[in-house]
Amino acid sequence: xxxxxxxxxxxxxxxxxxxxxxxxxxxxxxxxxxxxxxxxxxxxxxxxxxxxxxxxxxxxxxxxxxxxxxxxxxxxxxxxxxxxxxxxxxxxxxxxxxxxxxxxxxxxxxxxxxxxxxxxxxxxxxxxxxxxxxxxxxxxxxxxxxxxxxxxxxxxxxxxxxxxxxxxxxxxxxxxxxxxxxxxxxxxxxxxxxxxxxxxxxxxxxxxxxxxxxxxxxxxxxxxxxxxxxxxxxxxxxxxxxxxxxxxxxxxxx
Amino acid sequence: xxxxxxxxxxxxxxxxxxxxxxxxxxxxxxxxxxxxxxxxxxxxxxxxxxxxxxxxxxxxxxxxxxxxxxxxxxxxxxxxxxxxxxxxxxxxxxxxxxxxxxxxxxxxxxxxxxxxxxxxxxxxxxxxxxxxxxxxxxxxxxxxxxxxxxxxxxxxxxxxxxxxxxxxxxxxxxxxxxxxxxxxxxxxxxxxxxxxxxxxxxxxxxxxxxxxxxxxxxxxxxxxxxxxxxxxxxxxxxxxxxxxxxxxxxxxxxxxxxxxxxxxxxxxxxxxxxxxxxxxxxxxxxxxxxxxxxxxxxxxxxxxxxxxxxxxxxxxxxxxxxxxxxxxxxxxxxxxxxxxxxxxxxxxxxxxx
Ligand SMILES: Nc1ncnc2c1ncn2[C@@H]1O[C@H](COP(=O)(O)OP(=O)(O)OP(=O)(O)O)[C@@H](O)[C@H]1O
Ligand SMILES: [Mg+2]
Numbered sequence: 142x143x144x145x146x147x148x149x150x151x152x153x154x155x156x157x158x159x160x161x162x163x164x165x166x167x168x169x170x171x172x173x174x175x176x177x178x179x180x181x182x183x184x185x186x187x188x189x190x191x192x193x194x195x196x197x198x199x200x201x202x203x204x205x206x207x208x209x210x211x212x213x214x215x216x217x218x219x220x221x222x223x224x225x226x227x228x229x230x231x232x233x234x235x236x237x238x239x240x241x242x243x244x245x246x247x248x249x250x251x252x253x254x255x256x257x258x259x260x261x262x263x264x265x266x267x268x269x270x271x272x273x274x275x276x277x278x279x280x281x282x283x284x285x286x287x288x289x290x291x292x293x294x295x296x297x298x299x300x301x302x303x304x305x306x307x308x309x310x311x312x313x314x315x316x317x318x319x320x321x322x323x324x325x326x327x328x329x330x331x332x333x334x335x336x337x338x339x340x341x342x343x344x345x346x347x348x349x350x351x352x353x354x355x356x357x358x359x360x361x362x363x364x365x366x367x368x369x370x371x372x373x374x375x376x377x378x379x380x381x382x383x384x385x386x387x388x389x390x391x392x393x394x395x
Numbered sequence: 396x397x398x399x400x401x402x403x404x405x406x407x408x409x410x411x412x413x414x415x416x417x418x419x420x421x422x423x424x425x426x427x428x429x430x431x432x433x434x435x436x437x438x439x440x441x442x443x444x445x446x447x448x449x450x451x452x453x454x455x456x457x458x459x460x461x462x463x464x465x466x467x468x469x470x471x472x473x474x475x476x477x478x479x480x481x482x483x484x485x486x487x488x489x490x491x492x493x494x495x496x497x498x499x500x501x502x503x504x505x506x507x508x509x510x511x512x513x514x515x516x517x518x519x520x521x522x523x524x525x526x527x528x529x530x531x532x533x534x535x536x537x538x539x540x541x542x543x544x545x546x547x548x549x550x551x552x553x554x555x556x557x558x559x560x561x562x563x564x565x566x567x568x569x570x571x572x573x574x575x576x577x578x579x580x581x582x583x584x585x586x587x588x589x590x591x592x593x594x595x596x597x598x599x600x601x602x603x604x605x606x607x608x609x610x611x612x613x614x615x616x617x618x619x620x621x622x623x624x625x626x627x628x629x630x631x632x633x634x635x636x637x638x639x640x641x642x643x644x645x646x647x648x649x650x651x652x653x654x655x656x657x658x659x660x661x662x663x664x665x666x667x668x669x670x671x672x673x674x675x676x677x678x679x680x681x682x683x684x685x686x687x688x689x690x691x692x693x694x695x696x697x698x699x700x701x702x703x704x705x706x707x708x709x710x711x712x713x714x715x716x717x718x719x720x721x722x723x724x725x726x727x728x729x730x731x732x733x734x735x736x737x738x739x740x741x742x743x744x745x746x747x748x
Contacts, residue, residue, distance in 0.1 A: 225617030239608035250601040254617040
């Protein structure tokens, strides 16, 4: 295990990364740190480059330049699967689940694959994993729906399932791309509570993109704000909330 | 509520009936033993095609490659173990090369083992090339492999080139030979089915289904996708290689284009049979294969030259109007038979998938 965890130890260190698509500069010289064990937020207007930044970190596409470190290891050249197996997991903004499989099956195949060797491919369904799947589904409130095909769930329920699948994977860091989008407003408080519990009880570091200001202010201890692909501001929730540049960016002063 | 298909009594009765029919039919109708041998081969074709095509979402048009590879592998071993292959083939099976009973069967045993191993190795190597391709590109890429290899083998004189190769004659009565090859193919079909039934119930089944539903998500979750894909193809190659090895002996002769690498007949039939029976299900390929083969055998000779038109029509109708296939249709109409739950019910983890 790692040495003494200081309050400020970073688990993700992004340094000066740039990503362009043709002529579009989606991320320009972005640097940030995600504190180990904490909840970090990422906000910014539509198209400001938040998802692109997530994609870069998890190895979804090659970056044009800069460095990405996870637990001190340079991962900017790693492929998606390798990064996932290191324990750095993300959920998708356009929720992605295995639609033709039921919820339990979705969970069973989301076990942490870093632990699996060749012959584990043929493992039968063990009781322990099944129980863990049930517990996680219970945790996100999908237990009653567990035998339904994932593709038949509502969008919000799929979002919850994707969250449960990520937890099943026992990640060190979980990056969530708009976890509350499409969730019934009356259920949002419950979800915030679950995110916090995932952080506190399971010890998972969270890095969350969120449009809902109330949610992110309530959840994150440190927030980064992107605009036009550049880092506009960072700070504690109160600081961000009162930052004139952030307010301008959100009020559409593009 | 227990689903009909999950009731142990019903299952036992079903398996027992199939086994009994498999053994009794060639005794009752000895004149049709050949057709029935091919029927079980069709079952192996459909079952193995569905591993990738149905369960994993990769439509391969080149699986027939392994059928031919297995045939050639066993042919070379069975002859090469006892005679000079080049001499044997230049004499084009002129009846001067005889195999004793023990030569015949030891050669065959060795040939089948080599065929299976060679096909698995080929699948692993080719997998590295084709699994970078997606969707239609994968289909075309795999088809290209089977077609190109067929052409290449046509120019390979050591194995008889385009003339093909005669296999050693069965050292005994021809009626007995028929029954021997029938039994081999029947056992192969049963083994393939039993193996896949187990496989789909393991983590492997879930993983390849996940790849089918959303491969990018599967990668994002850390699943060793290339490993699963390669092993899936190797399993198909293993059973197809043995099927080819049996068929080469059953047919007593093979050549590259029409017998060993028949992309336009068996190669297409395997896809069609799976679509007809219902892809991504365990029983669909079995039902599709048997139905297709029986219909084909009954009608083929009466259609004169229209059989290809009929086949084309069947493809179009299945692909355009009946994509779910027979099993898919039944599962949609009677989901509870298969333990598929609609809103709110409880279920034991289904063994019927
Ligand atoms: N694969 C791609 N190809 C081309 N352009 C892209 C691609 N992905 C993102 N972009 C562009 O990069 C910019 C940033 O997009 P991104 O999805 O990162 O924004 P975002 O901050 O996540 O927005 P939202 O809040 O709407 O999700 C946009 O202009 C987008 O059009
Ligand atoms: Mg986004």
